[in-house]
Amino acid sequence: MSKSFEKYQKRRLLASYVSVILSITMVLLMVGFLGLTVLKYRNLSGYFKEKVSVTLYLKNNLEEAKRTELKTYLQEKEYVNKINFVSRKQAAEDFSKDIGEDFLTFLGDNPLKSYYEIGLKADFVSPAQLVYIAKELEKNTFIDEVAYDAPLVDLLTKNIKTIGFWLVVGASVLAFIAILLLNSSIRLSIYAKRFTIKTMQMVGATKSFIRKPFIWTSIRLGLVGALFASLLILAFCYKVNDKLPALALLEDTQVLGMVIGGVFLVAIVITLFSSFLATQRFLRLKTDQLYF
Numbered sequence: 001m002s003k004s005f006e007k008y009q010k011r012r013l014l015a016s017y018v019s020v021i022l023s024i025t026m027v028l029l030m031v032g033f034l035g036l037t038v039l040k041y042r043n044l045s046g047y048f049k050e051k052v053s054v055t056l057y058l059k060n061n062l063e064e065a066k067r068t069e070l071k072t073y074l075q076e077k078e079y080v081n082k083i084n085f086v087s088r089k090q091a092a093e094d095f096s097k098d099i100g101e102d103f104l105t106f107l108g109d110n111p112l113k114s115y116y117e118i119g120l121k122a123d124f125v126s127p128a129q130l131v132y133i134a135k136e137l138e139k140n141t142f143i144d145e146v147a148y149d150a151p152l153v154d155l156l157t158k159n160i161k162t163i164g165f166w167l168v169v170g171a172s173v174l175a176f177i178a179i180l181l182l183n184s185s186i187r188l189s190i191y192a193k194r195f196t197i198k199t200m201q202m203v204g205a206t207k208s209f210i211r212k213p214f215i216w217t218s219i220r221l222g223l224v225g226a227l228f229a230s231l232l233i234l235a236f237c238y239k240v241n242d243k244l245p246a247l248a249l250l251e252d253t254q255v256l257g258m259v260i261g262g263v264f265l266v267a268i269v270i271t272l273f274s275s276f277l278a279t280q281r282f283l284r285l286k287t288d289q290l291y292f
Contacts, residue, residue: 017221023185024225024271025232027178028263032233034171034178035259040249041167045160046122050081052153054130056116056137057145067114070142074116079124079133084117091115113144127154179270186218186274197279207280215275222271226264233259 056074058067067085074080091112124133130153134146190197200210237249237256249256 020185020221021225021228024182024222024267025228027182027185028226028229028267029232030178031175031266032229032259032263033236034174035262036233036237036249036255038167038171039255039258040252041164043252045164048156048160049122049125050119052120052125052148052156054118054120054133054137054146054148056118056143057113057147058115059142059144060113062114062142066142070140071116073140074118079120079129080118081121082119084119086115086117088112088114125153126157179266182266182270183274186271187278190214190218190275190278211276211279214279215272218271218275219268222267223264226267229263230260233263 058070062070071083071085074083091114120130120133124130127150130148130150134148137143137146197210197214234256241249
């Protein structure tokens with residue numbers, strides 16, 4: 001009879017541990033995804049910003065040597081990410097494809113100019129900076145006109161700021177909820193052992209002696225949950241990296257390391273404080289209060 005009861009107790013304890021680990025894993029998974037989203041938000045916004053281009057229309061009949069000199073000049077600029085040259089002939093062909101007919105047949109002469117299309121680095125894509133860049137480039141004697149989509153840049157900048165603000169707010173709220181859920185899971189696991197805590201206290205065990213095994217057990221459960229959450233995050237990054245390689249989830253080892261390190265740190269800190277506070281609470285209760 002005693003053996004069967006002992007087995008029952010072990011199964012019950014194991015089920016309790018599994019339940020706590022699953023709860024911790026899900027909560028830490030949410031924390032990890034939040035951290036990943038916040039840290040990769042800059043890359044994502046940068047990805048869209050770097051789609052903005054500035055077109056530099058060149059002077060007519062510009063010699064190739066001068067065009068090469070202009071390209072070298074542009075390559076030395078800190079805000080230039082990439083450069084693409086389009087000749088007058090190529091510009092005419094592209095325009096003909098856009099309108100669906102060869103406009104040169106009735107115009108005769110090609111009115112279009114050769115141009116450089118430059119992609120900017122994300123840090124330099126803002127309305128104020130683009131105005132400054134345009135003014136600087138217009139001073140170059142080889143450039144006839146500088147053009148870019150100012151309304152698009154304004155809209156992009158506003159949307160990125162708005163999304164960033166609400167992302168921080170949402171992440172803060174969800175992180176707070178996640179911490180509460182994790183704290184509740186630890187408290188419930190210790191609540192099931194409240195009579196054991198009181199029995200140990202009644203036979204003369206010190207508070208620190210009673211707390212220690214509960215704290216270490218909670219931390220170990222937290223670390224197991226953090227390990228499972230980290231593996232799921234890595235699997236998620238692997239799948240997303242195939243679909244959206246521009247995010248570079250796997251290549252950015254610094255961000256990935258920060259997220260996984262943060263998951264383990266949160267697991268240790270929350271389980272430590274939650275188990276300490278929970279055991280402290282039951283140590284203060286009187287025996288008759290344990291039934292409520």
